[in-house]
Structure formats: structure tokens, C-alpha cells
Amino acid sequence: MGQLKDTIKGLGNEIAGNAKQVAGDVRNDPAQKAEGKVQEKKGELQQGLGKVKGALGDRI
Structure with missing residues (x-):
């Protein structure tokens, strides 16, 4: 379960980070x-942590 949680949180942070970069470009x-x-x-x-957890079976 930790794999999915980390993957979703990571994807959310990537999307938010990309949006901030675009906003920073627009606003200079x-x-x-x-x-x-x-x-x-x-x-x-x-x-990446989610992938590692998936490979190790959430043992970390």
C-alpha cells in the first residue's frame, strides 16, 4: 500500500511543481x-521510493 501512496503523492508533487514553473515563467x-x-x-x-517499496514488497 505504501507503494501506491508514495507514487500518488509523487505524481501530485510533480504536477504542482510543473504548474509552479509555468506560473513562474508567465509572471517572470x-x-x-x-x-x-x-x-x-x-x-x-x-x-522512485514507491517503485523501491513495490520491488521490496513494502518491507521498508
């Missing part, structure tokens, strides 16, 4: 764009 706001990149990377890591 480098801080918001950078925040979006960080959130996107966080999402990618969460999804």
Missing part, C-alpha cells in the same frame, strides 16, 4: 520557478 518570477523545480524533483523522488 524566478523564485516561483525554482520552487516549482524543487517540488518536481521531490515528486520524482517520492515516485
